[in-house]
Amino acid sequence: MSAAREALLDRCMAYLQDSGFSDLSIREIAAGVGTSHRMLIYHFGTREQLLVAIVERIEAAQRTALADLVSPEGDLTEVGRQFWRRVSDPTLAPATRLFFEIYSHAIYRRPWTDSFRATVVDAWAEPLAELLVQRGFDPAEARQRARLGLAATRGLILDLLVTGEREILDAAGDLLSELLVQPTRATGSGAGSTATLRAEEQT
Missing domain, CATH: 1.10.10 (Arc Repressor Mutant, subunit A)
Incomplete structure (x- = not known):
């Protein structure tokens, strides 16, 4: 550039x-x-390509912000909570609305959204999955959790833009941050999963 x-x-x-x-x-x-x-x-x-360039720049900045929140031994639940507060900040609403506008065009595979579609999921999901693998999750499950977290977070942001119901959506964002790093009963994957499951069985 x-x-x-x-x-x-x-x-x-x-x-x-x-x-x-x-x-x-x-x-x-x-x-x-x-x-x-x-x-x-x-x-x-074109105007559309300009808007895509703006959204891609904003998305890159958000990924950098998420990476800056992560430390080798840090609490991923707390990272998720802090990141939710960042992406749901009211000052970002104009950029967020623009993101979803471009997203809606990408659904129809408009040619000018090609670069957006190439990065809008993978650029987020891959580093998120790698982070979960580093914390002890099976790679396949880590990829699933990464996609779930990405989709759910975007859904909550869209809900916030439409309804403005900050209190319940902040609580939902916190809950999502907790659920995404909890081990599953079926696999017991995730760092500290054995201790977590034993604690659950004793309650």
Whole structure:
């Protein structure tokens, strides 16, 4: 990515956080960030490709934030709680709405969503699964838990955007963080699973 393109993307992201522009034309976006629509077309191609680039940048920043929360011996449940508070922060609502707008187009496999579809799941699920494997989960189960956690978190965020019911959804996010790292009775997988199962049997 060229320095000029990256700087322009930074300006678009700042404008998004302040105003939101999912319903604006490329000319209106250009005016809002203080450039010409020709410059946006030159660097990004189309309005839709610009929006995808913004969402991909935001998603990458969120993955970095999650990685920064994780420590080798840290409590994954607490990591999940902290990350939920981050991604559900009201200041991120314009970017989150844009994410789901692009997601809805990806469902129909619009050609301009190709790069988005290539990363929207795997870029999250693979490192999450690896983290669970490091904590003692079977690789196959770790992949399942990673996909479950990703899908459920996005569902909770969508619920929050639509209903605004912060209290119950914060509680649901906390519960999800707990459930995702609990061992299953069938396999007993996960770090500390034997002790956990014994404790359950004694209650």
